Amino acid sequence: MKLLAPGPFFDVLADRGTGTTVHLSRPLDIADDGRTTYDIPDLAHLVSQAAGWLEGLGVTPGDRVAVIKPNHWDYVLLACAAARIGAVPALISDRLPVETLQVLLKRLDAKALVTTSATLAAARGAETDLTAFTRRTLTLDAPAPGAIPLADVRGHRTPPPRPRPDDLTLAIMHTSGTTGIPKLVRHSARTLIHRIAADEARRLPLVSTRRADTVAQAASYAHGRGLAWTISVFWLAPRAAVILDAYDARLAEPVLRAHPPTVLEAAPSAFVRWQPLAASPDNPFHDVRLYVNAFDAVHPPTVRTFLSATRRRLPLWVQVWGQSETGPLTFRCLTRRSVRATGERHPTTRDLGRTVPGKAGLRVVDPTTLQPVGRGRPGLVQARTRTLCAGYVSEPERMRAKLSGPWFTTGDLGLITRSGRLLLLDREVDTIPDGSCVEIEDVIHDRLPEVVEAVVLGRASGLPQPVLVTRDGTLDPGAWQQAVTDLPPLGEPTVLSLDQLPLTATGKVRRQELRDRLLDGAPPYGTGRWT
Incomplete structure (x- = not known):
């Protein structure tokens, strides 16, 4: 099965009469009508409009377009819009630390950045101007210094689809970044659409x-x-x-x-x-x-x-x-x-x-x-x-x-x-000698129902350090000792609240950051050669 690439995808679905109704948990950041329900023709129109905005911004075929904004499905719709005009969307979570965003934007060397004024303001609060790392910046919600507001490119004509060859880079996305700076991964239409998505569309x-x-x-x-x-x-x-x-x-x-x-x-x-x-x-x-x-x-x-x-x-x-x-x-x-x-x-x-x-x-x-x-x-x-x-951007x-x-x-x-x-x-x-952090974390969750998150941090010297988040913020010492009695030796557990855990956009714990914070940067037991 050969699926179409993202650019004309919703147009084709609309032509097929696909009757899927989309319900959103909140309105899209790229729409100003406050809607939370869409049909397929609505989405096709929205993607084609967004493609016009990007062209009005000066994006041309082959250009990279970075997207950094609050999490929502319009990341995907903006990727479709960029692909529609032959540009390469690079989707980057706004949950990443500002220092990491700087590194990724430098590696990316994008023609344009699509973001929000709130995202730019948060970066400026950390003494970083994200607009300095790209030639043009578009804000979706409100005007911001150094950026072009969405109102300035609304109404630009809808360009015809300009698909890229199947083996060229279609989209760029980043890895989770649990162990450091995420990698920017390049996928083509052949790998991401015609193989990964097509297999699931059977x-x-x-x-x-x-x-x-x-x-x-x-x-x-x-x-x-x-x-x-x-x-x-x-x-x-x-x-x-x-x-x-x-x-x-x-x-x-x-x-x-x-x-x-x-x-x-x-x-x-x-x-x-x-x-x-x-x-x-x-x-x-x-x-x-x-x-x-x-x-x-x-x-x-x-x-x-x-x-x-x-x-x-x-x-x-x-x-x-x-x-x-x-x-x-x-x-x-x-x-x-x-x-x-x-x-x-x-x-x-x-x-x-x-x-x-x-x-x-x-x-x-x-x-x-x-x-x-x-x-x-x-x-x-x-x-x-x-x-x-196809590889990593700039690495x-x-x-x-x-x-x-x-x-x-x-x-x-x-x-x-x-x-x-x-x-x-x-x-x-993240490994530990003579054991498995993943197994220990599974067993802790199974034996202590009050645990919301269990993380075991390995280190080159000393006992592995368990870090726990519980539903009420407390841990019964007796229950803990009983739960770990047959497990490899562990240090005394540290109990944190959920908002004290550094998390990736997918909710994974950024273990290296947690290790730096709790273990004074103690090196891991593993080599880290393969991160």
């Missing part, structure tokens, strides 16, 4: 979107998943799509109740924050037949809670593992039965399943020699896939260092079982 039993579905998504739309999800899901023409811009349960609950989903995809961080809502008798997840989590592994009690929340007889949870550079590499379907056991030290959600046959290959190698090790032995995970990105040597012939080094440690399943151990930089 109608498969149980795991594909159906025409009668209400599909909900809660993600960081600056990441590549937002664009691939949009193309694949809207191609399958569900009855409705519900787009959530935040993970806060108080903001998400009214939207989910108004439009109960039958398919729900979200970042693990969103699922964790909605867990108390899912545990309530009158929850909005009662009709969900399929849950999907991407971006990161999810903890067993979270899966258990959501599978119990639905009234469907045989709901499925699909856990997908991959990276921004590779797209999806493995998947596993979880059921109520597969997560039934509680409190035990077993793989559960760390068992990432198998690769899709014919789509990707995995091997585990010795981290020092890069020679393959036998099944059942831990090592560095490498992937071979037809969806590998070609970093990409070359991760390649061993056709094999890409993921930076994750794991092992492949005798049956061919991948068990995740840790990021190499």
Whole structure:
């Protein structure tokens, strides 16, 4: 199946008569009418209008357009608008530290920046002028020093589509940045659309979107998943799509109740924050037949809670593992039965399943020699896939260092079982001696229901440091000791509030920043060579 690239995508859907209705958790930043409901022709018109704004800004085919703004689905619509005129959208989360935004904008050397006056003001508060790193800046909400307001380019004629060749860079997105400065990843239409999105746009039993579905998504739309999800899901023409811009349960609950989903995809961080809502008798997840989590592994009690929340007889949870550079590499379907056991030290959600046959290959190698090790032995995970990105912006040597012939080094440690399943151990930089931070964190979540977030920080010398966020801000010392009695030795836990955790746009913990803050910059046990 060959899907169309993003530029004319919504026009084609409109011509097909696709009847999907879109419900938004809040109005789009690129629209001034306050609407939260759209049909496909509305979206096609909005994308074509936005393409005119960019052309009015002076953007031409091949130019890079950076987008930095509050999280919402219009990241994807702006990417479609840029692609429509042959430009290259570069989607960057405004949740990144200002110092990181500076580095990424310098690497990008974009012709234009699309942002908001509030984003620019926040950067100026940190003594940074983001407009200095690009030739033109467009603000979507209000005028700002050094920027062109949206009113000045509204009404510019809608340009005809100017698609780029399939093998040229279509879009740029960044990695999560849990261990430092994120990498800017270049994907082409061939990898991101014709392979990643097209594979998901096939109608498969149980795991594909159906025409009668209400599909909900809660993600960081600056990441590549937002664009691939949009193309694949809207191609399958569900009855409705519900787009959530935040993970806060108080903001998400009214939207989910108004439009109960039958398919729900979200970042693990969103699922964790909605867990108390899912545990309530009158929850909005009662009709969900399929849950999907991407971006990161999810903890067993979270899966258990959501599978119990639905009234469907045989709901499925699909856990997908991959990276921004590779797209999806493995998947596993979880059921109520597969997560039934509680409190035990077993793989559960760390068992990432198998690769899709014919789509990707995995091997585990010795981290020092890069020679393959036998099944059942831990090592560095490498992937071979037809969806590998074209490289990193301004860091070609970093990409070359991760390649061993056709094999890409993921930076994750794991092992492949005798049956061919991948068990995740840790990021190499985050590992600890004689143990797995991921396993310890899973077990802590399973044994201490009051824990919202558990992070174990490895260090080159000294015991690993557990950092916990609990629902009421306290931790029972006796319960803690009982929970970790059979685990590798750990330091005394540090209890923080959720707002004290440095998080990425997808809700992952920025471990290096946390290590710098709590451990005085103590070096990790891992080498960090593969970050």
